[in-house]
Structures are given as structure tokens and as C-alpha cells.
Amino acid sequence: MPTVRRAERRYRAGMTPTVLIMIDGLGADAFARHRAHLPHLYALADGGLRVDALGAHVPGTSLPGRVGIVTGTEPDRHGVYGNFVLDGDAFRYANPDDVAVPTLPARASAAGRDVAVLGFGMVRPEDARTFRGAWWVGEMLQRARDLEPIPADEGWLRTNEPRDVDGRLARAVADGLPTEVPDAYAGDRLHYLLAEVEGDRTMMRLAAAVASQDPPPDLTIVEILTPDSVQHAAGPDDPFSLWSLAYADGLVGTLVHELEAAGRRDAVDLFVTSDHGHGAVTTAFRPERLLPGTSVATEGAVLHALVPDRAARAAAADRLAEHGIAPLAPDHLPPVVRDRVAAFVAPDGASFERAVAPEEPADRLSAPARVRSTHGFRPGAPGDLRFLVASGPSVPSGRLATAPASAVEATVAHRLGLEPFGGGPDLIAEAGGA
Numbered sequence: 001m002p003t004v005r006r007a008e009r010r011y012r013a014g015m016t017p018t019v020l021i022m023i024d025g026l027g028a029d030a031f032a033r034h035r036a037h038l039p040h041l042y043a044l045a046d047g048g049l050r051v052d053a054l055g056a057h058v059p060g061t062s063l064p065g066r067v068g069i070v071t072g073t074e075p076d077r078h079g080v081y082g083n084f085v086l087d088g089d090a091f092r093y094a095n096p097d098d099v100a101v102p103t104l105p106a107r108a109s110a111a112g113r114d115v116a117v118l119g120f121g122m123v124r125p126e127d128a129r130t131f132r133g134a135w136w137v138g139e140m141l142q143r144a145r146d147l148e149p150i151p152a153d154e155g156w157l158r159t160n161e162p163r164d165v166d167g168r169l170a171r172a173v174a175d176g177l178p179t180e181v182p183d184a185y186a187g188d189r190l191h192y193l194l195a196e197v198e199g200d201r202t203m204m205r206l207a208a209a210v211a212s213q214d215p216p217p218d219l220t221i222v223e224i225l226t227p228d229s230v231q232h233a234a235g236p237d238d239p240f241s242l243w244s245l246a247y248a249d250g251l252v253g254t255l256v257h258e259l260e261a262a263g264r265r266d267a268v269d270l271f272v273t274s275d276h277g278h279g280a281v282t283t284a285f286r287p288e289r290l291l292p293g294t295s296v297a298t299e300g301a302v303l304h305a306l307v308p309d310r311a312a313r314a315a316a317a318d319r320l321a322e323h324g325i326a327p328l329a330p331d332h333l334p335p336v337v338r339d340r341v342a343a344f345v346a347p348d349g350a351s352f353e354r355a356v357a358p359e360e361p362a363d364r365l366s367a368p369a370r371v372r373s374t375h376g377f378r379p380g381a382p383g384d385l386r387f388l389v390a391s392g393p394s395v396p397s398g399r400l401a402t403a404p405a406s407a408v409e410a411t412v413a414h415r416l417g418l419e420p421f422g423g424g425p426d427l428i429a430e431a432g433g434a
């Protein structure tokens, strides 16, 4: 197979295979304070490169965070300015086809690199030779329980079809790994949690198996979602939240162990980062009641509202100002939507949540927050900041206090012999590495 021969040539020529792991919602603050719960991540950090405070993308929510990691750009360029984007006169979940610039997997594949995507959202299947969609795609699709059902979305549905051009997934399954993950949306909250931990575990095991194959992909990219869901529900520093961080750390440890067992640990550059951090909130505003009749989308403490004209924009701003909710500069918004979408940010300690309890009085404009911790704060807020750890043969040991959000894409792009798309710095070169 010519494909494998090409990959072998690159491998022998010395391009170090790269594994990029995203841990959803493991922020700079939690990483700094919970060393005792993160032994494997700290082992990587202590022997490699650590960034204490990696800048957040704006808004600091999950889909813009993922797209920022793989494009090195902000939403004004890549188009995914929230978990929800405007489609006609309503907001819907963003999907991989909304990404308006090429992702790192797309550019690497176009340059002949061998890319494996295991459960990392917001990458298109055709941009990797090995592809497993995110286990949480059902979250993005229309469900009867939604208060305002959104159309089922082809951009997500097509990620449900795996791609296995080189038979990597088939080999992993032949070695005993699962072919399917449980449907997280087929039961109650306990079912969801167990499906989540199994979905994350499966993707990390697949990533370890694929990265241990001979030859390995040039780039393997994978994500872990559990720490985000659990921190939302339990709040910062809760024992369950600490467990969720430790669970993610253990999955990373298992992957490192498997690379060692395959004799590959010293031949792989590992990068571990997050899409955003987490911070405590106590109050949630009800955007649909503050702005009745207006299409709105909640992004943690950031609110996007459809404002068809200047009068509507001013009226919304006046109404929200009564509650300490301030306009947010539109820098993160693509120019094409700036005339129609207004962004606002809640005061410290507050976020936005729609009402769900039918018995809640219709005139209630805010309530105790259902999630005890969230993200998507005012740009630059500590709760959104992330961490980055890198370890491997190309990575010098070192520690940086800060790095810009664009640095992840730039640093990984350089490892793959590509120019960074987002213009960010190569942290390994900055730290004196190869």
C-alpha cells in the first residue's frame, strides 16, 4: 500500500509523531492548584514544557475553543463565534461545516500527513485518514426534550460515519477495543455520566492504540469531556470535580503507559491542553425574559442576541444595563454578523440560563444558577484561562507563565512541518527546542 510506505518514509526520516489531547474545562487555576490529583499531567509537565496560563479564545465556550485549538484563530476569522451561531433568524448549534478556515487536520492532510481524529469535535471526517466522531454528537441534534428544538444537522450527522482508510480502527478493534460507544442520550443523568466516562475512555484507548501502531499517524488528536460536565454540575473544588480531573489525568496516564509498552514513549511528542477553564457562578439571568421576543444564545456568561437594527440593539442594551449586563465589544464576531448580532456579558458571579422549570414564575428574571461553575466570561477573565503541557523528544523542559491562545496550533503545526495558520508563536522554538 503506497500510503503506508509514504508514512514509513516520513517516520524514518525523523518527523516525530504528535499526539494532541484536549481536556474539556481543565483550566489554568485547577491545573495549578490540584497537582495532587494530576500526577500524570505533572509528570509530563515536570519533564517537559508547561504553560501556566494559556490565553482563552472568545467566547470561552466549547466549540469556539475547539476551533481555536485547530486553527489558531479567533471566531471573527473562523466563524464559530459561539456554541450557537445565527442561521436565518434563529441560533442553532455550530457544526464542523461552519468552520470557515482550514483546520490543522485539513492542512496536514492536504500536505500529505497522516492524521487520526478520535472523538475531537469540530473536525470534518474527510480531513483525516482515521476518524471517529465525538461521542457527544447527539447533544447537537434535535431532541424532543428541547424547549426549542433545533433542526437535525447534517454537519454533525455525517461525523457519525467513521473513516478508516488505513485499517487503523479495525486493527484496534481486533485487539479488543470497542467498536461503539453507548448512546449518552438514551437514559437519565446517571446513564449520561456513565456513557460519558466510557465514551472518553474509548476515544483515549483508540488514540493510544492508533498512536502505537507501526507506522503511527503523524498527528493524533483526541478529547476528554468528563471534567467539563462534572464541574458544571458539582462546582469548583467539589470532590466530584476533583475526581473528574483525576479521571482525565488517569486516561492520559494510561495512554502514556501504552506508548511505553509499544516502545514509543520516547518517539512521540505529546501536547495536552483544554478548550477553556471554569469559574464559580451563583446567579443565572433568564435571557428569554429579559429580552422577550428576541432570538438569543447563551455562551456561559456571554449572551448573543439577534438585533435587526440600531433601535433594537439600543433597546436590548438599555434593558440589560438595568441588571448590570454590559455590552461586549464585537471583536470576536465575524464582520458579516456584526450588524445583526449583539454580544453582552453578565456581571461577575452570574451567567445566563434559560428557565426549564414550568412552575418558575414567568416574571422571574434571574435565579440561583443550575450550574455551579461555568466558562465564557469577560475576555481575559481568569476562569477562562487554560493550561498547556508538552512532552517528548522535540520538547525542551521549561515553563512559561503565559502564552497566547494561538500558540497551540502554531506549535503543533511546526511539528508537522507546516506554517502556523493563525500566526501564533512556536512555543518549542521559544523554549529553545527543535
Ligand SMILES: [Zn+2]
Pocket: 024, 025, 061, 062, 063, 065, 228, 275, 276
Ligand atoms: Zn468545553
